[in-house]
Amino acid sequence: MNKKILMTGNEAVGEAAISAGCRFYAGYPITPQNELTAYMAKRMLEEKGVFIQSESELAAINMVFGSSAVGKRAMTSSSSPGISLKQEGISYLAGCELPAVIVNVMRGGPGLGNIAPSQADYFQSTRGGGHGDYRTIALAPAYVQEAAGLTQLAFDLADKYRNPALVVMDGLLGQMMEPVEKTQFTDYKPKLVKKPWALTGAKGRRPNIIRSLLLKQGALEEFNERLCEKYKAIENTQTRYEKFLTDDAEIVIVAYGLTSRIARHAVKALRKKNKKIGLIRPITIWPFPRKAMHDCAKKATKAFLVVEMSCGQMVEDVRLAVNGKRPVYFYGRSGGGVPTNEAIEQEILKIIKGL
Amino acid sequence: MANVLKKTQSLHDRVTHYCAGCGHGIVHRLICEIIDELDIREKTIAVAPVGCAVLAYDYWNFDTTEAAHGRPPAVATGIKRMLPDRIIFTYQGDGDLAAIGTSEIIHAANRGENITVIFVNNGTYGMTGGQMAPTTLLGQKTKTTPLGRDKIREGYPLKISEMLAILDGVYYLERVSVHNPQGVRAAKKAIKKAFINQIENKGFSMVEVLAMCPTAWEMPVKDSVKWVEENVVKYYPLGVLKQNAQ
Numbered sequence: 001m002n003k004k005i006l007m008t009g010n011e012a013v014g015e016a017a018i019s020a021g022c023r024f025y026a027g028y029p030i031t032p033q034n035e036l037t038a039y040m041a042k043r044m045l046e047e048k049g050v051f052i053q054s055e056s057e058l059a060a061i062n063m064v065f066g067s068s069a070v071g072k073r074a075m076t077s078s079s080s081p082g083i084s085l086k087q088e089g090i091s092y093l094a095g096c097e098l099p100a101v102i103v104n105v106m107r108g109g110p111g112l113g114n115i116a117p118s119q120a121d122y123f124q125s126t127r128g129g130g131h132g133d134y135r136t137i138a139l140a141p142a143y144v145q146e147a148a149g150l151t152q153l154a155f156d157l158a159d160k161y162r163n164p165a166l167v168v169m170d171g172l173l174g175q176m177m178e179p180v181e182k183t184q185f186t187d188y189k190p191k192l193v194k195k196p197w198a199l200t201g202a203k204g205r206r207p208n209i210i211r212s213l214l215l216k217q218g219a220l221e222e223f224n225e226r227l228c229e230k231y232k233a234i235e236n237t238q239t240r241y242e243k244f245l246t247d248d249a250e251i252v253i254v255a256y257g258l259t260s261r262i263a264r265h266a267v268k269a270l271r272k273k274n275k276k277i278g279l280i281r282p283i284t285i286w287p288f289p290r291k292a293m294h295d296c297a298k299k300a301t302k303a304f305l306v307v308e309m310s311c312g313q314m315v316e317d318v319r320l321a322v323n324g325k326r327p328v329y330f331y332g333r334s335g336g337g338v339p340t341n342e343a344i345e346q347e348i349l350k351i352i353k354g355l
Numbered sequence: 356m357a358n359v360l361k362k363t364q365s366l367h368d369r370v371t372h373y374c375a376g377c378g379h380g381i382v383h384r385l386i387c388e389i390i391d392e393l394d395i396r397e398k399t400i401a402v403a404p405v406g407c408a409v410l411a412y413d414y415w416n417f418d419t420t421e422a423a424h425g426r427p428p429a430v431a432t433g434i435k436r437m438l439p440d441r442i443i444f445t446y447q448g449d450g451d452l453a454a455i456g457t458s459e460i461i462h463a464a465n466r467g468e469n470i471t472v473i474f475v476n477n478g479t480y481g482m483t484g485g486q487m488a489p490t491t492l493l494g495q496k497t498k499t500t501p502l503g504r505d506k507i508r509e510g511y512p513l514k515i516s517e518m519l520a521i522l523d524g525v526y527y528l529e530r531v532s533v534h535n536p537q538g539v540r541a542a543k544k545a546i547k548k549a550f551i552n553q554i555e556n557k558g559f560s561m562v563e564v565l566a567m568c569p570t571a572w573e574m575p576v577k578d579s580v581k582w583v584e585e586n587v588v589k590y591y592p593l594g595v596l597k598q599n600a601q
Contacts, residue, residue: 059458062429063433065426066420069434088423092422092423200400202399207418210420
């Protein structure tokens with residue numbers, strides 16, 4: 001009985017896309033996501049889908065735009081510098097209300113940075129990223145299996161809301177191998193929706209037009225307000241997070257992705273020392289699970305510690321959520337540095353001393 | 356009496372936003388006549404550019420998407436690969452195709468994507484008020500070349516069609532002009548061929564259409580026609596640049 005497959009995060013995302021009915025993938029080589037491109041090249045051949053190694057990230061995202069415009073599930077992936085290039089297309093996808101899945105296997109930056117794991121694209125992922133007034137759904141897995149599940153969810157949510165969805169993980173998760181339940185792929189049923197807006201040829205109907213240009217006075221404002229309502233609906237219904245030992249926690253660590261797994265070890269070690277520590281792990285980094293932190297602040301929690309692989313980006317969202325009610329501390333490593341559980345423990349002990 | 360003239364079904368009956376003497380209206384009409392004649396309106400999907408023709412979908416009676424500046428060939432690639440039995444064309448200006456979108460057009464052409472590209476070259480950025488385009492002629496005055504385009508300062512006018520013609524992936528490439536009636540007739544023939552090629556799965560076809568922009572050129576319409584005849588056609592000779600024998 002072989003119920004589990006050993007896969008890298010990159011491969012799990014690729015197989016999840018196939019299971020979600022994605023039959024169009026365009027990508028450009030960049031480390032540390034190359035395994036995903038290679039996986040899609042092989043699998044699209046087997047599934048009679050379309051794989052294109054594009055001439056640039058710009059071309060890749062615009063090919064995805066075209067594929068999505070005709071109603072097909074489409075994906076592209078890259079790592080940080082390449083995602084910067086895709087921002088033009090992501091803004092157009094949001095403006096044209098086209099679904100698409102974009103995978104970012106983050107590496108160190110700014111600039112060319114390095115190819116080590118990083119979470120430094122948090123701002124880019126959660127603030128829109130490109131120009132204009134829009135949001136992208138941003139899902140942040142912490143496990144290889146979860147990378148598959150959240151990729152499937154990304155397709156479903158992108159379709160449901162006609163909005164680009166990102167799967168955001170660090171380079172380490174992209175490259176590390178973990179067992180994944182086969183049923184993750186076999187039991188999943190994509191939530192396919194009707195797409196009457198898709199360009200299929202104006203047969204028996206008026207022409208469909210996909211556009212983001214709204215020149216008539218007031219038209220764009222009206223459209224922006226409608227987008228805003230959509231984002232509110234996503235915030236109200238699609239916020240996802242995991243709580244670990246938070247009910248009585250005096251200090252709550254907030255960490256996502258791989259960092260949350262390290263923080264979990266620190267929590268367990270501190271609990272053994274009778275320290276009341278808990279963990280909140282945002283699964284959606286946009287919409288951000290503000291309420292989870294807000295609720296803790298109303299109960300036993302006296303302080304928060306945000307741990308990230310950056311110089312402090314998500315910490316701003318936690319501070320907004322806590323709204324001054326409790327102190328919010330930060331510990332991070334950047335440029336490819338990975339926090340250790342010992343270092344996190346030390347940070348907690350320092351906070352306890354100061355309380 | 357027989358009705359010899361009828362309205363083009365693929366073209367909406369609307370007041371034009373294009374300036375007097377502009378070439379876009381002629382090219383729109385030609386494309387729509389051809390789509391009617393080939394009876395492909397219900398399976399045509401167009402990709403409109405950024406520039407004056409961004410509003411093309413206000414006139415076209417078939418499915419159309421916009422695309423970011425320069426990206427129509429990439430968008431068309433995504434569309435055609437997923438719906439190979441539909442007829443896909445991009446409509447692009449010289450800023451779109453020959454400046455910001457050079458990479459996209461070269462690689463779509465080189466992959467031999469089975470699409471039709473209509474490239475309208477009027478040597479300027481019309482919508483933004485008449486800046487220098489990659490195709491602006493030497494000596495031609497624009498908002499950003501007040502002394503006229505200088506080969507030392509701004510480089511030479513880009514012969515993008517000649518560049519593309521050498522690519523193995525290109526099946527058919529012709530340059531035409533719509534500055535006079537003979538030119539318009541030749542343009543229609545060429546554009547029709549570019550669509551038929553796609554229907555017959557021949558591969559990448561492109562027609563470069565030399566057109567007037569009297570407003571940005573700051574010329575009376577009559578003079579703009581003369582400008583094309585005396586200057587533009589000399590630098591960009593008309594005719595077939597590539598016709599794959601296969």
